[in-house]
């Protein structure tokens with residue numbers, strides 16, 4: 001991508017599909033679904049299982065970037081860390097970005113701020129961009145604690161800006177934020193459009209205070225039906241899509257929803 005896109009649509013395949021053959025088939029379906037979609041002004045990424053990266057890359061002749069769902073925190077390079085995959089390794093496989101802080105990683109792998117900071121630094125060390133995911137749980141939402149939780153989760157960026165230079169002049173952002181309410185992930189529930197707008201505004205203000213510039217994506221039950229209205233929300237620079245990214249047509253429809261909102 002030569003011009004910096006202003007909207008980003010990223011598909012997180014999570015631990016799907018079950019076989020390499022299915023992953024290749026989905027990639028080919030996506031290629032077909034995007035054949036008539038002019039994606040040159042938007043950034044499109046998919047985040048398959050790291051196992052499938054090489055094969056998917058060879059079947060990915062269109063303008064789609066590859067990301068990974070995790071990297072090791074102990075080192076960016078290599079070492080005695082059984083089961084881990086390093087930033088260096090995934091970059092060598094063609095990944096250009098990594099998800100960090102996804103609620104499923106925080107919840108099932110007890111990822112702390114310390115671990116998340118280490119992962120972000122490792123990613124930046126090898127030139128990977130980072131999609132940093134934040135979001136409140138249902139209880140926190142119901143108790144009106146959304147902003148407090150997001151502020152606390154974003155604090156680590158203040159620490160990072162002290163240590164690192166975010167102003168890399170690279171063709172893609174080094175950092176993106178994905179606001180994903182935990183209660184909206186995979187549930188079919190979403191905040192109201194007003195809530196999305198005001199939360200994105202809140203996050204944007206915090207980023208400004210931390211002197212961080214990053215697109216802010218929304219994630220959580222985005223699908224081919226609601227993408228259009230989410231795309232109209234002020235301050236929404238794109239979406240992180242789970243379930244609906246496993247259906248090529250739905251994902252293509254979501255991408256199309258953002259093509260006309262390229263302000």
Ligand code: PGA
Pocket residue numbers: 012180184185186187219220221222240241242243244
């Ligand atoms: P969902 O997942 O679109 O299936 O809700 C989003 C995510 O976890 O990134």
